[in-house]
Amino acid sequence: MSDLLQVEDLKTHFRSRHGGGTVYAVDGVSLTLRRGETLGVVGESGCGKSTLGRSILRLVEPTAGRIVFDGKDLRALDARSLRVMRRELQIVFQAPYASLDPRMKVGDIVEEPLIVHGVGDRRARRERVAQLLEMVGLSPEAAGLYPHEFSGGQRQRIGIARSIAVKPKLVVADEPVSALDVSIQAQVLNLLADLRAELGLSYIFIAHDLAVVEHISDRVAVMYLGRIVETASAEDLYARPSHPYTQALLQAIPRAEVGERPARTALSGELPNPERPPAGCPFHPRCPKAMPECASVVPKDRDIGTPERPHIVRCHLY
Numbered sequence: 001m002s003d004l005l006q007v008e009d010l011k012t013h014f015r016s017r018h019g020g021g022t023v024y025a026v027d028g029v030s031l032t033l034r035r036g037e038t039l040g041v042v043g044e045s046g047c048g049k050s051t052l053g054r055s056i057l058r059l060v061e062p063t064a065g066r067i068v069f070d071g072k073d074l075r076a077l078d079a080r081s082l083r084v085m086r087r088e089l090q091i092v093f094q095a096p097y098a099s100l101d102p103r104m105k106v107g108d109i110v111e112e113p114l115i116v117h118g119v120g121d122r123r124a125r126r127e128r129v130a131q132l133l134e135m136v137g138l139s140p141e142a143a144g145l146y147p148h149e150f151s152g153g154q155r156q157r158i159g160i161a162r163s164i165a166v167k168p169k170l171v172v173a174d175e176p177v178s179a180l181d182v183s184i185q186a187q188v189l190n191l192l193a194d195l196r197a198e199l200g201l202s203y204i205f206i207a208h209d210l211a212v213v214e215h216i217s218d219r220v221a222v223m224y225l226g227r228i229v230e231t232a233s234a235e236d237l238y239a240r241p242s243h244p245y246t247q248a249l250l251q252a253i254p255r256a257e258v259g260e261r262p263a264r265t266a267l268s269g270e271l272p273n274p275e276r277p278p279a280g281c282p283f284h285p286r287c288p289k290a291m292p293e294c295a296s297v298v299p300k301d302r303d304i305g306t307p308e309r310p311h312i313v314r315c316h317l318y
Contacts, residue, residue: 002034002035003032003033003034003035004033004034004035004037004069004070004169004170004202005031005032005033005056005067005068005069005070005170005202005204006031006032006066006067006068007029007030007031007032007056007065007066007067007068008030008065008066008067008068009028009029009030009064009065009066010026010028010029010030010052010055010056010062010064010065010066010067011024011026011027011028011029011062011063011064011065012025012026012048012051012052012055012060012061012062012063013025013026013027013063016275021275021276022275023274023275024225024226024274024275024277025048025051025226025274026048026051026052026055026062026226027048027225027226027227027277028065028226028227029052029065029223029226029227029228030228031221031228031231033170033202033204034202034218035169035200035202036196036200036201036202037202037203037218037219038196038202038203038204038205038216038217038218038219039203039204039205039217039218039219039220039221040205040206040207040213040216040217040219040220040221040234041053041204041205041206041207041220041221041223042206042207042208042209042210042213042220042221042222042223042249043208043222043223043224043249044208044224044249044271045208045271046271046274047223047224047225047226047271048223048225048226048274049206049208049223050094050174050175050206052206052223053091053172053174053204053206054091054172054174055067056074056172056204057089057091057172058074058075058082059091062075069085069088069089069170070088070169072085086117087117087166087167087168088168088169088170089168089169089170089172090113090163090164090166090168090170090171090172091163091171091172091173091174092156092159092160092163092171092172092173092174092176093159093174093176094174094175094176094178094179095179096152096153096155096156096158096159096179096180097147097148097152097155099159100147100155100158100159101147102146102147102148103146104146104147105143105144105145105146106133106142106143106144106145106146106147106150106158107126107129107142107143107144109147109158109162110129110132110133110143110158110161110162110165111125111126111128111129111165112162113162113165113166114128114129114165114166117166119165119166126143128165129143129165130143132161132164132165133158133161135161135164135195135198136157136158136160136161136191136195137157137187137191138154138157138158138161142154142158151184152179152180152181152184153180153181153184153187153188156176156177156179156180156188157188157191159176160176160188160191160192160195164195164199164201167199168201169200169201169202170201170202170203170204171201171202171203171204172203172204172206173192173203173204173205173206174206175206175207175208176188176192176205177189177207177212178207178208178209185212189212189215189216192205192216193216203216205217210238210249210250210253211253213234214234214238217234218233218234219231219232219233219234219237220232220233220234220237220238222237222243222245222246222249224245224282224283225271225272225274225277225282225283226274226277226282227282227314228314229243229245229246229283229313229314229315230242230243230245230246230311230312230313230314230315231310231311231312232305232309232310232311232312233309233311236305236309236311237311238250240311242304242311242313242315242317242318243283243313243314243315244283244287244288244289244315244317245267245283245286245287248267252267267286267288268286268288269285269286272285278295279295279296280293280294280295280296280297280298280299281294281295281297281298281299281314281315281316289317291316293316294316297316299314299315299316300314301313301314302314302315302318304318
């Protein structure tokens with residue numbers, strides 16, 4: 001399976017609103033995404049995962065690094081060429097209501113990408129809108145209604161329909177179920193999985209809930225303070241979490257356990273200020289397994305897996 005996306009040493013830094021400092025939102029991320037694959041990106045709120053997704057799409061302009069999509073360097077494209085490439089790269093936003101214009105009918109919302117990219121005439125576009133609404137489990141009659149007339153789960157289905165309207169190759173799903181009731185989350189996740197199989201999509205699925213990511217991802221990248229600290233297949237990562245941060249996140253997932261609970265790795269303190277990341281390993285101030293070298297030496301990526309199943313972890317324990 002060939003790579004659809006290659007991200008190399010991507011950095012996205014912002015000027016701080018207070019004091020003129022620098023916020024290291026994404027600070028040297030490298031990853032790959034294969035065709036037809038779902039890569040889950042997980043981490044605490046504030047770790048930079050949403051900024052990473054938007055930087056890959058150039059919705060936020062990166063500071064440095066390379067983004068190679070389907071053989072093309074996205075950072076080398078001018079505005080016109082990038083606009084053409086937008087057909088291949090779409091996003092599903094976290095808040096299903098805030099991402100939909102309340103003044104537009106659903107049919108117009110879903111049709112808008114088709115108009116922007118000059119797809120078909122009006123009749124063909126209307127037929128495509130009806131088809132898209134049916135694909136995401138809504139009636140074609142929904143096209144004549146407004147977003148406020150739908151539930152949160154239905155609004156997210158509208159957002160998904162809009163994202164696949166122009167037949168993209170890559171969809172960045174930025175916390176697409178975090179604002180939904182638990183009972184609705186499974187329905188939306190199943191829909192995304194069905195669409196991937198039907199349309200040959202590739203996903204970057206961003207979430208802070210590892211329980212959600214487990215069921216939709218082929219591989220998982222764990223992000224902490226702007227950097228990826230562990231990447232492995234979903235099966236390997238959940239069976240053998242190796243970075244202390246990953247272990248703590250997995251152990252924090254609520255589970256219905258009978259009998260004595262196993263010992264848990266406790267995380268102390270809050271996520272450090274991204275304007276002043278700690279020296280050495282950025283996780284060391286909160287790590288229960290920290291060693292003296294962790295405070296001063298930046299750990300390198302180590303592959304503790306096999307050539308067939310790489311398992312990359314950035315930690316001095318290895």
